[in-house]
Amino acid sequence: MTKTALITGVTGQDGAYLAELLLSKGYTVHGIKRRSSSFNTGRIEHIYQDPHETHPRFILHYGDMIDSTNLLRIVQQTQPDEIYNLAAQSHVGVSFETPEYTADADGIGTLRLLEAIRILGLEEKTRFYQASTSELYGLVQEVPQNEKTPFYPRSPYAAAKLYAYWIVVNYREAYGMHASNGILFNHESPLRGETFVTRKITMAVAAIHLGRQDKLFLGNLDAKRDWGHAREYVEGMWRMLQQDKPDDYVLATGETTSVRQFVEWAFADVGIALEWKGSGVDEKGYDSASGACLVEIDPRYFRPTEVDLLLGDPTKARQKLGWHHKTPVRELAAEMVREDVKHWKAQNSRKEI
Ligand code: NDP
Ligand code: GDR
Incomplete structure (x- = not known):
């Protein structure tokens, strides 16, 4: 049976690589893109499918993480087996200038999606991936950083992502949802946003x-920073959702520069x-x-x-997911x-x- 995935943030660096990966695995992929006055689908142009085609496998929907009515409707329409929540105001520096918006989109936005799953009674069906981050570690307390290292966020972005991390853990424990956090260290590529x-x-x-x-x-x-290649990290995201049990995993290279x-x-x-x-x-x-x-x-x-200083220890991902980075x-x-x-x-x- 073909699986259906919903990707928020599909127009971003990771969204583009993940959509490509899931399409290559035979998924039907729904992506949420924001309305913009300028062109924002450059990274997914090569996989774009005309909606007039019969049975397109890549379908875009307008949406925003700060609009729960819209998220609810898209989840209802698409009935996804897997949701990858990649949408975020993802720039740490910019989060100091737009702290409230960042909290809303990155923190409460995650709650809105989890609630959509619950309201629609999809807790058993829909698996959930949350784009958590090494920024959660913030002020250095321990090196290398692993799944047990305490968090100490150092920006409005990291504080918003801290809320998102814990609400994912809470919904997993409270409602038995298959919801996992990928604590990803920096990953880059030729598709990386131009201000990182x-x-x-x-x-x-x-x-x-x-x-x-x-x-x-x-x-x-x-x-x-512990910099890896984005194409390899989206493979790790997918592997997390193929596990029998949800859990939280660090993806990193184990090298810092x-x-x-x-x-x-x-x-x-x-x-x-x-x-x-x-x-x-x-x-x-x-x-x-x-x-x-x-x-x-x-x-x-x-x-x-x-x-x-960020330096990740990806041992758990290697042992449980069989994931490791390849590109130095x-x-x-x-x-x-x-x-x-x-x-x-x-x-x-x-x-x-
Ligand atoms: P990008 O900044 O490249 O992409 C972010 C995506 O989110 C874009 O598609 C953007 O749309 C979308 N977006 C932003 N705000 C909203 C909103 N309010 N509603 C709907 N969509 C929105 O990030 P990356 O691809 O690099 O990262 C993906 C996720 O992983 C992010 O959540 C990021 O915080 C997290 N992360 C990234 C790491 C990295 O090193 N890349 C490491 C750890 C975590 P638009 O194109 O219109 O701007
Ligand atoms: P980061 O990435 O904050 O780690 O967040 P970024 O590339 O913005 O900064 C990395 C480090 O470089 C320093 N720096 C500069 N940064 C930027 N952007 N521009 C500059 O001119 C500059 N000069 C020096 C920064 O101070 C910082 O120390 C990224 C994002 O993708 C997050 O969404 C993600 O969660 C984390 O990686 C893991």
């Missing part, structure tokens, strides 16, 4: 290499050896060959409270730079037309 640090770096490095941009402005260079190191790698991939001079907000990165200043610090990108972070950086060079070249040739 890895993609911001690779886009800028590619643009500098092609002479389209002079300089890259960044915030905290010393933050360390500083923002500074990632910047050096990205420049090295276009043949530039970066040299740092100065300190604090006056630190700058120079092309060691030409002496040109390529990286500067802009304190605007500092966060009021920072998460200094160095290779991930190279792939992102390569794709962004192609991206800007395509823009150039479009300009010439």
